[in-house]
Each structure stands twice: as C-alpha cells, then as structure tokens.
Amino acid sequence: MIKYLIVGLLLATNVWAQSLDKIVAVVNDEVILESDLQDMEQTIRQQIRQRDAAMPPSDILRKQVLERLIMQRLQIQEADKVGIRVGDDALNAALKQIADKNQLTLRQFRDVLEKDGYDFSQFRETIRDEMIIARLRKSQVEDRVVVSDREVDNFLATQKIQDGGQVEYDLQHILISIPEAASPEEVQAAQEKLEKVQALLKEGGDFSQVAAGYSDGQNALEGGELGWRKQGELPSLFADVVPTLAVGEVSQPLRSGSGFHLVRVKDKKSEDVHLVKQTLASHILIKTNELTTDEEAQQRLEKLRERIVNGEDFAELARANSDDTGSAIDGGSLGWVSPGVMVPEFEEKMNSLAVGEMSDVFKSRFGWHLIKVFDRREENMAEEYQRSKAREQIRQRKIDEEMETWLRSMRDEAYVEYRNP
Template sequence: MSLNIRLCSSSAFLGLAFILGVWFINPVYAAQNEIAKIDRIVAVVDQAVITEHELAERIRTVTAQLKKQGGAGLPPDDVLEKQILERLINDSLQLQLAAQTGLRVDDAQLDKTIERIAEQNKMTVAEFRKELENEGISYRKFRDDIRSEITLARLREREVDNRINISEAEVDNYLTSQASRGEVQDEFEVSHILIRVPEDASPEVLQKQRSKAEQALKQLTDGAPFAQVSASMSDAPNALEGGSLGWKTASQIPALFVDALKLLQTNQLTPVLRSPNGFHLLKLTNKRGGSSPLVIEQTHTRHILIKLSEVVSESEAKHRMDTIKERLDNGKDFAELARQYSEDGSAANGGDLGWVNPGDTVPPFEQAMNALKPGEISAPVKSPFGWHIIQVMERRKQDMTKDAARVKARQEIRARKADEAYQDWAHELRDRAYVDMRLEDKY
C-alpha cells in the first residue's frame, strides 16, 4: 500500500519556483536489518555534520520519488549526490537556526500532525503506524522527519513570510496590469528549471551559467526527461521533485514566463529565459481557461441571541426565547427587542448583521436563515452560540468577482514576494555558514 504522507496542501510557496508548499516523506528507508557500515562524515555544517548514511538514505528516497514520477533514466550518481547533499546542508543550517532561536515543535503538536496524516490515509494512528512498519519505515525516524519538516515550515513563516507586507496600491497596480495584459483567465500547467546567477556575477560566471542552461535545453530537446534534467542541473528548491510547478494562473508567475508560455503548444519548451535571478527553462504541460465570474446570493439579516452559560441553562434560554418570539408575533418591533434582550455584539444595531455571504455563519443558523422568505421571522434556533431568533430582511444577487479578485491578488503578491525573499534568505544563510564538503573522501 502506498501511503499519502502530507503535512500541508496550500498556501506556502518555496523559492523562485513558485511551487506549492507540500512537504512529504517518501516511504523508502534502508531496511532495518541492513548491516551498518562505518558512518563517514560527508559534510561539516557549522555545528552539525551530515553522515554518509544520511546522504545514502536521502538518495534512496529521492531516487524512488523520481521513478514514481515516471521519469525514464536518472541523473548520474555523482550529480544527484551533490544536489541532494546541498539540500541536506540547507536543511541542516535552517534546523540549527531554529534550535538556536528557540523554535521547537513539541510532542503534542507533532501528534496532531501525525493524526491528520493518518486521517488522510483513512486510518487510525495505530493502523498507520502498523502500515509504516509493514513498509519498513521506522516510526521513530518518521516522527523525527515530520518534526523537522514542521520546524522548517515554521522557521520560514517566522523569518520570511510574516515579514511580507502588501499595500492597497500594490493590489491596484497588480489588477491593472492583469487587465491590460488580458490574461486573467489563463492557467498553465508548467515545469521549471532554474540556473541561478549570483548577484554581481562576473562576465565569466554569467557565461558559464548561460552555457549550463543551454546544455540543459539541449538535453531536453534530445529527449531527456524533464524530471531527470531538473534533478541534475536545476537550482530551484523543487529540483529533486522534478521541477513541476503544477497549475498556475498567469498572475501567479512572472510576465517573462507568461509571454514565453503563450507562444507554446502543449509539451513544448521555451528557449532559455533570463531574469535577475538567473536563467530559466519552462515546459508547458497543459493550458486552460480560468474561473468564471463569482455571483453569490447575499442575505440581509438580523437576529436576537441568548447565550448559554453556567448561570443560564438551555431550558431557561429556550424559555426566554419563546417569550421573545411570542412578543414578536404580537407585533413588537424586532430591533427594539434585539437592543433590549440580545447578547450579541449586534444588539446596539437592533440585531442587524448586514449582508451575509454563504458560509459566514454556522450551519444551524445558515440553514434556518435560508429557509426564510424576506420579512419572515424564525422560531428559536439552537446553535453552538446559544438560541437565536432570525429575521430575513431582503436578499440580493451580488457579483463578488472584484472582491474575490482583490483577495486573490493579495495572496498571489504575498506568495511571489515571499518566494523571492525566501530564496535570498536561504542563500544568505548558506553564504554566512561554515561548510566543509568531504564527498571526495569517499573515493
């Protein structure tokens, strides 16, 4: 059985590659009964070391991932080894920084994450643990890996994501740019290779990196699988996962990419593209139109709430509501009774909640509200907050496309700025560190 082991599904992006922040541990570990070899050190990373066993284990995992993606052929062993060692070095530096600055994932947080992973696999934790053992995965090692992945994600949130600010002017400019390009609806399924160019690179370094990008393009045009070339040559954070970015709207990727992708047919490649970050190669896997206008039904509603508490029992609250409902039925003004009796924050406004969108309220409230015609008043309704009496005042169809577009634009601006900031932060951390690579000692 193949386990689905995911820590999160949305909203985080990693590096220039704009990939969705999905972390997973592939169920490929060394057999527990394998005879242990002398564990050589292959890299010293500040106060930590990376051993040959750790490197070999990660190589097995990544190799299995690439094979699962259907890529025919793998990068040469020495190339793959160096790529994976770089990933381990970056992870080690970030985990050390997390430890030094007091960022910890306690057992309770870890247990909740593992419970969620088990649920995704439709198992209890006990069943999930048993399945791990059946696939040769040490549960202790699995917990350690998941703890590390959570730590890395939270470190990025603290050091990068939470420091990103977006102004209303940025959102306005973003939407104006979208409209002028006429590409708001376009979505691309794309894969990406990055050949990074350092800041202030010399002409010699620039030419070397350009030649590397041209070499990668030649391998692809000669028929090499994209995932293989990505794993061998790309500097993008998702290089070892095949370079896939998944589906991206035109507004989620740079205009440079969009302009190049517009000229492609499915499964075609771009030429080498140049940006301030380096050289890029893109493959268009598919293309489709985007979402349709968002029109929803809004309800203008008001309510009276009696909360439950240690002092007010459910039966007492219900009795009070029945009394209020009787007074409403006898012609008393709803707003006046709301101001007098309601325990909700809307009481001062006569219980008026304004225009309510689908999903804004808890299900029992929404179901009762939806059953009413304008002007009607509900019987007492029980929700987690207490007892309500609801009146629907009017309904309307509202085009929320612009509002939704602003929310989406803000999310996409944040993701792009966080991508760039994370990439720069990770490279600065690497440049400041003491790293002694000892791969040559193996041979």
C-alpha cells in the same frame, strides 16, 4: 499505503541502511551522515515512483538529495537561532491530522508506518522539522510580504490591457544557479551547464527528468513543478515570457541575480468565476474561559436552543447571551457569508443546514455555537473576487521571489564542506 502526507514531507528511516556511517558533508558546525543521505534518497525515490516520473541517474539523484539535506539543515539551524520550536502538543496534533486524513486512528497510522518499514520516532522528528521549517519561512519571508491597494489597482489595470487575467498556466522550471559576486569561471561553468541542459531538452529529454537531474531550484526533485499560476503569480522574470509560449514549449534562457532560468508551459486553461454562493445566517456563541468550562458552555447553549424551539426569538436570545459582541448587537446576524470566511468546522455545519433550519449545538476553536440559516443566494461578486485573487497572486509572486533570494543568501553565507559523498 499512506495516501496523504504533509506537503514536502521527507520520511526518515534507517531500516535499510546498515552500512557503517560516515560523514558525507559538514554544514556549519553539524554533520550529515551517510545514513541520513541514504534515508532521504530512499524517500525521494518512492516519491518519484508514486508520481510515475522518470528516475534521474543515481549519481545525479544523490547529489540533488544531498543539496536538499544541506538546505534543510541550514533552515533548522536558522530556526534554532531565532528561537522557533515545535512542542509535543502541536506535533501530536499534526500527526493526528495526518492519521485522520487517512481515515486511521493514530495507533493504526503508527502500525501502518512500521509495517511499511518506517521508524515512528524518526517519523515524528521529521514532521517536527517540517513544521519548524514552515514556521521559519512564514516568519522570515511570508509574514514580511505586504501588498498595497495601489499594487492591486495597478495589477488589475495591467490585466485589463493584457486581457489575460483569467488565463492560468501549469509551469515547470529549471534554475542553473550562480553565486553572488560570482567569478568569471563560476559564470562560465553555469553557462556550460545551461548549454548541456538545453542540449538534453532539444534531443527530446523529459523536462521533469532533466530538472530533477540538473536544476538548482527548490522544486528540482519534483521535476521542477511550479504548479498552476495565474499571470499575477508569475515571477517578474517570467511575466512577459510565459504568455507567449505554447503548451509544451520551453523558454529561452532568462538571466536573473539567481542564475539562468528555463520555464516550460505544461498546460494552460481559462477561468471565469464570478458567482458566489452566500448564506444569510445568525449564530449564538458561548466561549469557554477560566469561569466557564466546556461542559457549562454546552449546557447553556442547549438550554437556549430549547427555548428557541419552544418559540422564543433567536435574535433576542442572541443579543442577551452571545459572546460574539460584534454580531450580538444585530441579534446574532452574520450577514451574507461567503465561502472561506468562517472557520472550516463552522462553515461545514452552516452548509449542512436547510433554509429556516437551526443547527445542533457544536464546538469550534472559538467556543460553542448555535446557527440558524435564513436564506441563500448566488451573488455576482466579480469585483471583490478579482481584487481578492489579485492580492493573493501578487503576494504569492512576492513570496516566491523573496524565498528564492533568502534561501540563496543562506546557502552562500554557510560553511559547507563535502566529504566524498
């Protein structure tokens, strides 16, 4: 059974849907078929079972799944308009990464999928769609979010006043959406739906199940899960409310331009991380290009390694040979390296070395490397850590808010026709 899948992966298969296809919805100039809806519904049911979550009633689940399909189709259409594509090379690399995480070869991974009843070609195209949507969201929302130093300063100052900067909340969310320029009737309908949701929760209804059945948020079918968020990562609407809630408590309705919100604190914890393990290391890099093949770069570096083993100075050889001009001038020195700064393959090799030890020659996305570790320490980097985390928290909050607005705008501007789903 496959354990690791791309975040948000929605498997598509027509193995069990044998009935004659019919159109259940029209999205701009495309249609969604009954088989599409059944495929997605089967996948969502499997995901809910794997989470050991309560299953929403069939009619409600079907409606939610159809809405997710509509939003996916709209995003694929938008990606096509702006020219976002995912080629076969990138797709194959992603599939190999999934197989590797499951400790399988790509052939074995394909066999397991087909044994579980999934059509591999359909699976490939589903992964391609997920990658396209991820690239679209990155280009249209994430890359446009900017966090200034002043915002970081203000955030940290506010955190000091509130004295809650190290508290982290595990949140769930229900959104009852209201269209832009909604009529009084639409607002009233949303209000009635909100009251129904509140009544269900008051009667002891499971928040995850209610969210899956009634929420219009993009995480509805995951039980409204927002995951762990620090104070600065909270949407502005929630920022003052969440710290006042006890674990398990649901907020009063909060109104925004998107509609009515309910937020629940599933859990909370404190975090106090300041010490960072750093490594003092140097390296020599040989890049590959039109004039230097992989084999030639590797051989050059192997010879340099042999010269160092025989007594020549690492720094002198780095100055004379390394293609990393930034570090070469300092004899290959990278200075004190903190976790997460280097690419994973480089960091993994560096962390495996003892102080004074030199690595074997190895390859990363930048070329061929030779590393030597000179020292290690634990450094108190509280200020740097706090600023870095604050910047990321502000950025994530902005992304969440912009993403919700962007998706709602896309949905409001689209032509969507339901046909007896």
